[in-house]
Amino acid sequence: MKPEDIHLSDWGRMLVGEVPASFYLEVVIRVVFIYLLLLLSMRLMGNRMGKTLTRNEMVAMVSLAAANGVALMAPDRGLLPVVVVAAIIVGYQQLFAWYAFRNKRFESLVLDDLSVLVEDGRLQLDKLEEGVLCRTQLLAKLRKQGIANLGQVRRAYQEANGNFSLITFEDETPRPGLSILPTIDTAFRDEQAKAPGQFACASCGHVQPAQQAPAANCPRCQAREWQPAVVQ
Template sequence: MAPFVILRAVFGYLFLVLMVRIVGRRPGKQLTPFEFVLVFYLGGLTLTGMVGTEASLTNAVTQILAVALCHYALAWLRFRYDAFAQILDGTPLILTEKDQWRSETMSRMRIQDNDVMDMARAQGLSSLDKVDTAVLEAFGEIAIIPKEDKEKS
């Protein structure tokens, strides 16, 4: 019974990491998708251990330890291999550059120009012609790089 519980916990964790990578980067601005899954999955495992059909402390602890070890292994792989980190976390994506929207990238990430302009306005930039580059960071936040004021140079 215990090996099945461990395998179910590991499979669920890896499946959720994959789903968050497929679904997108917008679940949280400060958490990476990798961390987002860990927080919610461990909470779910804890709840299952308390009220689920297999409500035993042993099963809950075993599942949580299995996921913690799995998370540790993925974190180690991310640290050790840059390619693995890019697969899990993604890379920054350019959304606008030289007054042009990268509509294919924005469409793929399900971001509208209003999302980008909201971030620009938060930095005091009122229009696209004042934005040099907009970047969707790997952790989901949109970074705005303003054009340099030629009068200040």
């Protein structure tokens, strides 16, 4: 289309386009075909495609969407290339899954691996940095699981698909740790029972015996800010 053919008052072109009316019936056929093709492709790629996606699965879905989008609306594009693209994507996805099942190193390389974000009530700051995950994000995830004190957490993992899984201490012994309640909610934080003679690093959650806030840096992360450890 030439620039001089474009007019803002040309509502017919903007709403209907330059295709014959019969093309809209063809669009219905294309939509049904592509819908069924996507449904079949996801079925062939396994049940995981209906859950949280890994990076590899996300790439497969984006590739399918990109291939289908053009054929859906362009009357000069056929549907057979979409079938070929879908077959290739499903094929390499199946191949990756097959080889990853047999090769742990390849699985970690392609599908990523889990990370230990919390270990025995202490944040693993290096793992947070590797995963480009901020402390606020992680603490929000923990609060969503009903955790208010970092000392309750034995392990917190970020799985390969990006989900978080949590393991708490099984015994009911109160464990001192860093309060993970929002700092703006001072009234709620004040209700938490304090652990006498215990202070927690505000950065990583390391607990250290002291009668008052330590003047020294945290031995784990070198942060200087300390908060009273809580046991609730």
